[in-house]
Amino acid sequence: MSESTPYRVLARKYRPQRFSELIGQDAMVQTLGNAIRRGRLAHAFLLTGVRGVGKTSTARLIAKALNCIGPDGQGGPTIDPCGVCEPCVAIAEGRHIDVIEMDAASHTGVDDMREIIEASRLAAFSARYKIYIIDEVHMLSKNAFNALLKTLEEPPAHVKFLLATTELAKVPVTVLSRCQRFDLRRIPADLLAEHFAHVVAAEGVAAEAEALALIARAAEGSARDGLSILDQAIAHGAMDGGAAEGVTAPAVREMLGLSDRGAVRRLFALLLEGDAVAALARLREQYDLGVEPAALFRGLLEVVHGVTRAKSGGADDPAQSVEEREALADWASRMGHATLHRLWQLLLKGLEEVQSSPLVIEAAEMALLRLIHAADMPDPGELLRRLAAGQPVAPAAAPATPVAPTPAETPSYxxxxxxxxxxxxxxxxxxxxxxxxxxxxxxxxxxxxxxxxxxxxxxxxxxxxxxxxxxxxxxxxxxxxxxxPSLLRQEEALKSEDRARVLAEPVVAAALEEFPDAELSEVRSG
Structure with missing residues (x-):
């Protein structure tokens, strides 16, 4: 690239130009292709999905598909536009006079809709269809939607409306009922990683597969977000050693503030072993390396989720390494569902505390200690089994101060x-x-x-x-x-005895020891 040529970010440079380049939207492409081949084209399309999955890109592709005339100028609507005819080129460059793009976030009023309605009555200048692409359509005002309704229902034959939104719930049902709806799905992490591999190869940049998998995970199903992160990762890798340095997993973790997945698994193992000293040391080690405690807790939640899926027979995550799958399978064989659910809840609570606490690392340490102590407790089913067998149900501990009067202390009247x-x-x-x-x-x-x-x-x-x-x-x-004593005092004494007897129950004692802030509010007789 010459110095005079401005740099184009990857998200723009690798925007899909054909339907075959759309990632993870096969069902939508097939439905649209069938509609075009059979001449059953709706007059309005509504594209929904999270940010960065390709709603606006899909709208432009539909515009090209409807207006393509082929290399010889004799073609008709097609699911595979040629990309070389004048309409295809002009639409791709965003300069076609009959394809009008509007951002509803900055054109929310009824007057903006009236301009569109008036202009839609005029025939297309050079294209087969005059196409209006309205992005973030949910931002339109109520009056603007009302002004658009009649035109959406009965537009001129030469007009097509392509609406895009990230918040479908905010679009009035009266608008939804007048559109053919396409839901663009989140892009799976494995497809994103594969796409990023093609991008770095085209850019001539070396990249580790693990680094691309990390970026794909961080993108959360958004191709645009992932390409933006990849752009940053390429620049980050070039800072110290030039472009040849490439994109490495450690550099991506450092850039995103992620913890090494192996480190997370080692911390998880220490938590299960109940090794508080080692677990706190591992937490501090990750914190000193720049890993945010909240990110570490999210990693632990991912581990618990992975173990639970492995135990339930769920499909393997393609982004996981062989070592990670083996570790998850081993834990799944040794842990019960109740324990996993309890760990999930405790980690969720810990994440909330870490995110809201002014003392972040301290809150993280306290949450891990609570989790370690809770790991010693058997699940409710195991408690009942032990009680039925007359076995102890709580971990061995120093004798507690008696809380109930002994029979010898009961008065004889x-x-x-x-x-x-x-x-x-x-x-x-x-x-x-x-x-x-x-x-x-x-x-x-x-x-x-x-x-x-x-x-x-x-x-x-x-x-x-x-x-x-x-x-x-x-x-x-x-x-x-x-x-x-009076009847009142006798009744109060009986209540105290009942309360003391309940507090002395092994299950209750173990629960109160684990959750010191809990209280026994009421004792009800069966």
Whole structure:
């Protein structure tokens, strides 16, 4: 390339010029080809998909396919435009007068639509069809959409509308119903890596297969994003050693802030082994190399996902190395689904904390430690199995401080405390029942004699009891005798015993040890 020739970025230089050059959109190309061959062309097409999958490029290819006249000037619409006739060349260069491209993000108003509607009534100047390509059509205002509806439904025979959008949900259903819709899929990573290999070969740049696989993963299904990253990687590789340095995997990892997948697997193994010291050292090592903790957690999530897919019999990822597949298969044979799901949830929570914490590396360390400790816990199914077999369910630990009273500590009362329940039932809804329940400590119950210890009861209790129950009672207040606690205190003691018994259950104790912020809010009897 001469110094006077401006540099064209790879995303523009390698924009598809034929339908055969579209990556990963075979179904759409086949449907469109059948429509062209049979003369069943819609008057409006809607192209949807994530950024960079080729929506605008596809729209231009459709424009070429509809207006191509062939090298001899006698051709008709074709799925394989020649690329050499005047319409094909002019459309490819973006200068055809009958192919009008509009960015809806900057032309959102109803007046812009009125201009299109008025112009669409005029015949094409030189092409077979006058074509309007409206990109990011979801950005149009409500009034602009309404103005376009009638023309979309019944356009002049010489007009075709090609609409493109990344946010299909924002396009009114009235517009969707008037268009033939094509969903452009995310491009698989293996196809992207293969495409990038062709690009670097055409550019005369050496590139490692692993480096191209990393770029393909980072592109997340977008050819344009991937080519932009590849452009940057080529420049990055040339910084230290010229163009001959090429694109290497370590350089791409450094550029993107990615962790070595092997390092991630080694860290994952340390987490499963419960080696906290080594795991934290590995984390710090990656951090010092410039790897963001969030990227490391995403790598760990990918490992868990890969192990789960391997365990479920999912297809192999073509971007994975042989060593990685073997490691995932080995873990899959030794880990249960419940453990994998728990690891996934813990890593997700850790990623959220790392992304939101002002202390990034500290949050990452705490999240890894939590994961290591949780790895010692058996899954719920294993816990039930151990309980049924009478086996211990929690890791060995120092004896905990007893939280429940021992049987020897349970008080033994000198009287039948159930007797006061009978008296309360006899009182019914009388206000005295509440006082007897909450405030009365019973010393002796031998009807009609009632010996109590309480200062909250009325002095004329015998009279009040006779009114409430119809029986004559002799009430004595004995402050020196041994008394049974009030019914209220007894009920509270029973609740405390139930709570202590639940807290002492091995499953609950193990759960609270793992999640120290958790609390037992309520104990319900079965």
């Amino acid at each position: 000198p009287v039948d405390f159930r007797a006061l329940h009978d008296l309360l039932e006899a009182c019914g809804q009388h206000r005295l029942a509440l006082l007897l329940h909450d405030k009365t400590e019973l010393v002796r119950y031998a009807p009609p004699v009632l010996s109590l210890r309480s200062t909250a009861l009325p002095a004329d209790l015998a009279k009040t009891l006779r009114e409430a129950t119809g029986l004559a009672w002799e009430v004595r207040f004995d402050e020196g005798g041994e008394a049974v």
